[in-house]
Amino acid sequence: MLIESRRRAYLSAMQVVHWLPRAELPFAAPSRPELLLPVAPVEDLEFEACPAQPAPSAAPAAPQARAERPKIEIPRPGSAPKPAAKPVEAEEQPPAPRPVRVPPPRFALQLLRAGRCLLLVELATGQPFQSRDPSYLLLKDMLRAAGLPDAPQLIGEPVRWPLLVRGNMDQGPDAARDFVQGFIAARLEEAPCACLWLIGLPAIRYAGQAEAEAYYQELKVDLLGDAWALPGLELLMDEPQRKADVWKAMRQLMARWKSVK
Template identity: 65%
Template sequence: MIAEQRRRAYLSAMQVGVWLPRVELPFAAPSRLPLLEPEDEPVELGEEAAPAVDVAPSAAAPATPSAAAPLPSEAPRPRVEMPRPAVAPVETRSETPSAPAVLPPPRFALQLLRAGDCLLLVELPTGEPFQSRDPAYLLLRDMLRAAGLPDSPLQVGDGEPIRWPLLVRGGMDQGPEAARDYVQGVLAGELEQGGRCTWLIGTPALRFAGEVDETAYNREVQVDGLGVLWALPGLELLIDEPARKGELWKAMRRLMPRWLSQPE
């Protein structure tokens, strides 16, 4: 319950001059009854006829000049409307800028692999590491053979996928920008061990490492600190839509010299 003094302080801060509750408030000061009465329509002169006076047949006493009812020849006195105090408009705009909307944390799992002079940042369709007989992993091995790279990629570090969000609870920022900084930091640390090209396979890899979307499929992307990145569709998408493999093969043949040529 809000005490009367605190309520008045809130109204004063909102620049509310007159405020009447619709119901009785606990701990509030008594309301001024005249202000709660409904407003009557103002009466204009010459428009309202004199009210009819009912005279009982048995009334024998004549009306005296001091009677309360007006004489027939007299016009009724108009009701005088007293001016009401003006109500100050409530300022709806806040003085302080509103805080930016907090975006929910994205959810994804990426596997970082190494095949020859290439790093592979691959979206995990199920969120779990690849198994040797997974259709997506078998397709990845076929792609590496076609590119002239070892078809048994090695896991990087401890082999654990890059998962986001990092924490289930807590006040740490886990929005899209934090996720991008984290993925790019992990990738930059591994590129210090060497790598002539990085494959980004799947939408989360494109978004949080290459800062691009699906429109960049089969194209090269240049990111400061990460070098040249190749944007590819996800493995599940290639399985569901085999027609995409033709465009991928054309782009692969164009880029193969980047990782097959001898370093100068």
């Protein structure tokens, strides 16, 4: 049951200016006398649009031909609307996915020379070695156990990555590997070595192209030759039980740099 205000809103939405109910409507405003003239019966519709108000006359006005109303499609409940057709070009040429930008790795490495061996050592703090650093004292002990000079020579400044704080230059893992390997290869051209020690995971990853599973193993690296993968000095101090594995592997490789004269 509709109230008068809602009924008029529905009729305005249907663009019905004049209308006449078939029966008396509850809560409806009083009808004007000129609208109570007889009209043609309507079977399917509740309301009928009426023409403009005719002049008062004793005889009933002849019904005029009704104009055909535009057909409005109302979606039924449960029926999904039909999707709009997509252009053919959009289907044939999907947008290219954006490349995922990998953040640059962060590490600091120091290259040293001890006898006929080169050592690429991870700097856990990012700062150069000091003579009384516990990690540097551990490195000297390892060199003495290997039969090498315990006062290694620093070669250049530490390699810190990323190189630039700002800029659009690629500083991802691949660029870091190419830079570290190129730096070591240049030093090997100046003076070859019998074995390259890779101490610490960043040294193993970006110079030896290996991961932590390669600890204590000998590696064959393109452009760099034979290498030996070792845990970082800080890790050896935190987990002393690893020193036994280092010593076991060292005894098998010691002849490599001792036999070179």
